[in-house]
Amino acid sequence: MLYIPRNIPISEVLKKKSVLLLGPRRAGKSALIRHQLKADRVIDLLKADQFQAYSFRPSLLRESLKTSERLVVIDEVQKLPVLLDEVHSMIEETNCRFVLTGSSARRLKRGHTALLAGRTRRLYLHPFCFAEVADSFKLERYLRHGGLPPVYLAETEADAMAELSDYAGDYLREEILAEALVRKIEAFSRFLPVAARMNGQLLNFESVASDSQVPARTIREYFSVLEDTLVGKILHPVRFKGIHSRKAIASGKFYFFDCGVLNALLGRKKILNDSVEFGDLFETWVHQELRTYSDYRKERDAIEVQFWRSPAGSEVDFVINREVGIEVKATRHISERHVSGLNELAAMMPLRKKVIVCRESAPREMNGVNVLPWREFAEQLWADEIF
Incomplete structure (x- = not known):
């Protein structure tokens, strides 16, 4: 290979x-x-x-x-x-x-x-990041199959899908069951697809417990197992003190480590362009790039990735070191309404840079916000130009 x-x-x-x-x-x-x-x-x-x-x-x-x-x-x-x-x-x-x-x-x-x-x-070590496969990188394919090397390098679509369909079973059998990480493998098997449906959303342990028919206290432990076995990561929110302390929610969000594995857990075989699922996967990919960049560059700089959301629902998808706000929109047409969350956060903390990652055809600036097509964002990220 x-x-x-x-x-x-x-x-x-x-x-x-x-x-x-x-x-x-x-x-x-x-x-x-x-x-x-x-x-x-x-x-x-x-x-x-x-x-x-x-x-x-x-x-x-x-x-x-x-x-x-x-x-x-x-x-x-x-x-x-x-x-x-x-x-x-x-x-x-x-x-x-x-x-x-x-x-x-x-x-x-x-x-x-x-x-x-x-x-x-x-x-x-993460799945392939953009910088490693930039010449062959195709966004739609990556959102569908992810970046695990055996999947990314598969010769055919069928081979890639076969690798992914095996992953969940191998994970349960070789990682969870063989290592005796949970007491009831059946309950954990019910939990996995429910957790996948929560990808990128605010964590609600009670809701996951109800849907997977597992006690809420066990659900917290199961998410810990996912983190410890490196198949996902909880993204923590920005917290404030003083007058802004009530202007942010305290719940975290959970992201799976790979778009392809996420799709396999959910039984997705096709991702329609411009669908809600496409947008969620687009955000997950940006999260993967930020996490990978953070881990590969931390020898040089400490990088903290968080998010912000107000009780009223305003949100910024990613906040880097409390000074760079990044909003992710899969749309091809960014308008003023897409920057409202960034502007609201900037009113509470001094943001050195505000970025929207999208699918527009060319980079531009809009009222102090850098509107970046996804490829330009990835290239600038790995060229150390975003932070």
Whole structure:
């Protein structure tokens, strides 16, 4: 399969520290290791013989280390968290760097990652972002299939759809059931499509509980499982103090990590242009780009992504570092009514820049708001020109 280089700054970080590389299943962690890292040894815990050897004797990792080895990779380390104790001592006592990969932060939290605090840098690998596939990027296709490498690089539409249809089942079987992350897999299976319908909306745990026939207290835990297994992220709202404290809602919004997986969970096979679903996916894609940019650039700058919504319903989709407001509209014709949320927020906090991402044909400025076609927005984002 064709390999497309990834923008994650793992090589730069490894010059300073070992790395805990996290990412959802099929995001391309193993391919990145093969193509972009020159590891002296790769331990793949998905292979039965290697898992058996190190689970029987974790000290084998330390005992078998050669003095010439400078970079060791442990793939799917959440399968055997006890190895983190050995890694901790080896980081302290040797000159070896480690790359520890995983798709479940939850299992690692149960392990001993606190021991690695300050000794490793946590990096997140996302599906393909615009900057990695700009030459071949087609918006409609991406909103339908997403950016997981096996899906994006599939030769036919049927192959892409087959990969996506398998994802939900594999996630439930290999991530949730095999790792014993929830007590009742049937209840979690009912929850997943309901959570998918809530994508990009204000979280209402009681409503999700009712629709999935699961207690509300369990729903909160299930959303935590989704975050820990890296298939989604809660976007938190901007909060105010003082006179503006009542002018923002406190509930978060949840976004799935990939448009294609989201469509698969909802059983969508076609996305009509200009439909409500198209607009929701367009917003989800912008969120993915912002999250990916934030994670890949955080070695240089701290980037906080939030949103704002008033009790009356005025909203700005994304607020960056409390100084850049970004509104997402899938329309081809931006008018004054589309900037009302940005202007209302700007009256409460000084926004250095106001942006609308849309499908107009050319960039323009409208009363202090930068109206950007989606491609120009993505190009400017990855050229570090938005923030």
